[in-house]
Amino acid sequence: xxxxxxxxxxxxxxxxxxxxxxxxxxxxxxxxxxxxxxxxxxxxxxxxxxxxxxxxxxxxxxxxxxxxxxxxxxxxxxxxxxxxxxxxxxxxxxxxxxxxxxxxxxxxxxxxxxxxxxxxxxxxxxxxxxxxxxxxxxxxxxxxxxxxxxxxxxxxxxxxxxxxxxxxxxxxxxxxxxxxxxxxxxxxxxxxxxxxxxxxxxxxxxxxxxxxxxxxxxxxxxxxxxxxxxxxxxxxxxxxxx
Amino acid sequence: xxxxxxxxxxxxxxxxxxxxxxxxxxxxxxxxxxxxxxxxxxxxxxxxxxxxxxxxxxxxxxxxxxxxxxxxxxxxxxxxxxxxxxxxxxxxxxxxxxxxxxxxxxxxxxxxxxxxxxxxxxxxxxxxxxxxxxxxxxxxxxxxxxxxxxxxxxxxxxxxxxxxxxxxxxxxxxxxxxxxxxxxxxxxxxxxxxxxxxxxxxxxxxxxxxxxxxxxxxxxxxxxxxxxxxxxxxxxxxxxxxxxxxxxxxxxxxxxxxxxxxxxxx
Numbered sequence: 001x002x003x004x005x006x007x008x009x010x011x012x013x014x015x016x017x018x019x020x021x022x023x024x025x026x027x028x029x030x031x032x033x034x035x036x037x038x039x040x041x042x043x044x045x046x047x048x049x050x051x052x053x054x055x056x057x058x059x060x061x062x063x064x065x066x067x068x069x070x071x072x073x074x075x076x077x078x079x080x081x082x083x084x085x086x087x088x089x090x091x092x093x094x095x096x097x098x099x100x101x102x103x104x105x106x107x108x109x110x111x112x113x114x115x116x117x118x119x120x121x122x123x124x125x126x127x128x129x130x131x132x133x134x135x136x137x138x139x140x141x142x143x144x145x146x147x148x149x150x151x152x153x154x155x156x157x158x159x160x161x162x163x164x165x166x167x168x169x170x171x172x173x174x175x176x177x178x179x180x181x182x183x184x185x186x187x188x189x190x191x192x193x194x195x196x197x198x199x200x201x202x203x204x205x206x207x208x209x210x211x212x213x214x215x216x217x218x219x220x221x222x223x224x225x226x227x228x229x230x231x232x233x234x235x236x237x238x239x240x241x242x
Numbered sequence: 243x244x245x246x247x248x249x250x251x252x253x254x255x256x257x258x259x260x261x262x263x264x265x266x267x268x269x270x271x272x273x274x275x276x277x278x279x280x281x282x283x284x285x286x287x288x289x290x291x292x293x294x295x296x297x298x299x300x301x302x303x304x305x306x307x308x309x310x311x312x313x314x315x316x317x318x319x320x321x322x323x324x325x326x327x328x329x330x331x332x333x334x335x336x337x338x339x340x341x342x343x344x345x346x347x348x349x350x351x352x353x354x355x356x357x358x359x360x361x362x363x364x365x366x367x368x369x370x371x372x373x374x375x376x377x378x379x380x381x382x383x384x385x386x387x388x389x390x391x392x393x394x395x396x397x398x399x400x401x402x403x404x405x406x407x408x409x410x411x412x413x414x415x416x417x418x419x420x421x422x423x424x425x426x427x428x429x430x431x432x433x434x435x436x437x438x439x440x441x442x443x444x445x446x447x448x449x450x451x452x453x454x455x456x457x458x459x460x461x462x463x464x465x466x467x468x469x470x471x472x473x474x475x476x477x478x479x480x481x482x483x484x485x486x487x488x489x490x491x492x493x494x495x496x497x498x499x500x501x502x503x504x505x506x507x508x
Contacts, residue, residue: 119344122302123358124334124409133357137348215350215389222353226387228370229352233383236374 016172023158027093035101060099089161108143148205261310272468281442285455288465294448302336337406341418343398345390352386376404396427416447
């Protein structure tokens, strides 16, 4: 069955893999940032901010990703706004996934109990630090499962970029197929590579979720402060026993 | 304005005059005036829905009154509108303990206590030391690195008290601090509050613990229908009330309380 001379194509596959990963990384970071901005706009008391955010989310939740890709690459290209495949590809992923992520973020921020905001306010914390130190960290925990699903989904969706010859894994697969005419073998290998990427990623994210839920402090600052507190406590303990 | 300044003495931490507040057309606070002297404990008692909690929440402007005057440490913070330019600064001098604790669930006990000082710019080492010392004060050093969900209600409320003390406020407000606690936890929390009282902390508490109020408070204020019906020394208000409405409340209260304690004995 395996008659494709894979050693000849390993460099292409490697290149496709790296491309897929960079689409995923840039697309996800962009989508998360834009999604957060849209979520905050939707939660704003100002209608002028809320309405465009609602429109944005509803439009892009109800349009297929492939249409967005064609619009940014071919559509905008036809009116003189030319993007190369990488720009158009990442832009499409950012625009599309930001709509979904904004919904996840919005419900996560809403899910933080109102008493939390009040407690922070009563402690004299300003709005920005209340959001940054009290609301956001808790919302992040609530948003994690949905966000992680979206990340894996985004990675798989980069395969749609084959339609604009984005040089990622799927595009490499198509090139190898046209050179070897071994579609079953080539696409099985390509599918296996996606699996090998996505399975550990989603399992790793689940592990990360569990650690966060278990309360493992992640930030360097928290670890340092907790260490300092423990040291002080141990010191006073030994003074008591002595 | 003149009334407030004339009556104010150097020992006043809080001064309220003519405070009114309504929610959706319903008057919750109706022309309330009250002074809280330094190092005293004021207990606000009364039926649920009578305006006690709203009164308390107006004191750090978590709730905005409609009319009236509020001054903290002699500085007017509300004069028919918010006149305090720096609400965060005000709130650092008026600590608050909530009925439902409202600890930050994503942080350990000791981090809950140090968060506000860190945010206010206290150097890290000092904030950590302060937090550890405060946990010692509420006897919870052994729970310092526990998360709120791992703690009992009484422990959580004691962390909340430590957290409210971390900014060294000039007055502490307690909103029914023991209402969601079992009797044992209530005992733990009241013990800590008694110690704070002995240390000279100025406190205003909304409470259903009348025996505690009678024991610790310097003044008892009975609020009903948004008005202060009666105010005075605990022995007088709780033991020999002048107003028929206060008497009625106390009678009802002791009856329901007795039946409760009978049940718990069974």
